[in-house]
Amino acid sequence: MNEGQTLAPGADRIEAIARATIAKLPPAFARHLGDVVLKIEEFADDATLDEMGIENPFELTGLYTGLPIGAKSVDHSGTMPDMIHLFRRAILDEWVETGVTLEALVAHVVIHEIGHHFGxxxxxxxxxxEMAG
Known part of the structure; x- marks a missing residue:
């Protein structure tokens, strides 16, 4: 935490770090992320956790939902948009446990989920x- 900070970082802070990370990506990646929705949530919902076989919601810091770019076709028009979900409470828990900076942790989670978008x-x-660091 920042010196003097008494409250956990909110969704807006997590989103700002995530967007700053995306802005640092090489243009070849960044230009394919314009339609990907970035969503900050407290935790993954029960249906998602059940589908993934995860019992503890603190174990899931991020999730990509959608099809990787190479799997898309015109047959997929009208489907839900691709999304990167960041789960604030799980991220904050890992931040406290690991001692890495919040910026490094959020960047790691965002890039991992972007990686799923690109397959x-x-x-x-x-x-x-490493390129975005």
Whole structure:
């Protein structure tokens, strides 16, 4: 936490960090993210947790919903928009537990979810995180 800060960072702070991370991405990535919705929520809903086999909502910091770019076709028109969900309370819990900066943690989660949008491997996501760092 910042010195003198007595309240946990709100959704607006998490969103600002996420958008700053996206702004640092190479143009080849950034231009394909314009239609992706960024949504900050307290926790994943029960249906999502059940679908993923997760019992503790603090275990899920982020989620990408949608189809990876390479899987899209004209047959998918009219579907829900691609979304990156960031779960504030789970992020804050991990922040306190790990001691990494909030900026680094949010950037890590955002880039991981962006990686799913592009269908990237974990190694590719790590390289993308290095570029945005």
């Amino acid at each position: 990237l491997s974990d190694a590719d996501m790590h390289a993308l995180e």
